[in-house]
Amino acid sequence: xxxxxxxxxxxxxxxxxxxxxxxxxxxxxxxxxxxxxxxxxxxxxxxxxxxxxxxxxxxxxxxxxxxxxxxxxxxxxxxxxxxxxxxxxxxxxxxxxxx
Numbered sequence: 001x002x003x004x005x006x007x008x009x010x011x012x013x014x015x016x017x018x019x020x021x022x023x024x025x026x027x028x029x030x031x032x033x034x035x036x037x038x039x040x041x042x043x044x045x046x047x048x049x050x051x052x053x054x055x056x057x058x059x060x061x062x063x064x065x066x067x068x069x070x071x072x073x074x075x076x077x078x079x080x081x082x083x084x085x086x087x088x089x090x091x092x093x094x095x096x097x098x099x
Contacts, residue, residue, distance in 0.1 A: 009091075019085065022050075027077065029048070029073065054076055055073060058072040058075050060074055
C-alpha cells in the first residue's frame, strides 16, 4: 500500500512541475507576441507549436476586444493555476490517506 501512496505523491509532484512549466511557456509566448518576433526562430516556433493547440479553442470562444487584445493566455494561465491549486492538493491528500 505504501508503494501506491508514493506513486500518487510522485504523480502530484510531476503534475505540479508540468503545470508550472506550461504556465511559464504560455507567459513567454504572450510576452514574445508583444514584439515582432522572427517566425523562423526555433524558440518562437516551439512556443507557437506548444501553446497554439490550447490557446486556439479558448481564443475562438472569447470575444475580441476593440483594440485586438488577446485574453486567451490569461484565461489559460488562470485555468492552469486553478488545476494546480485544486488537483495537486487533492492528489497529496489521497496519498496521505492511502499511506
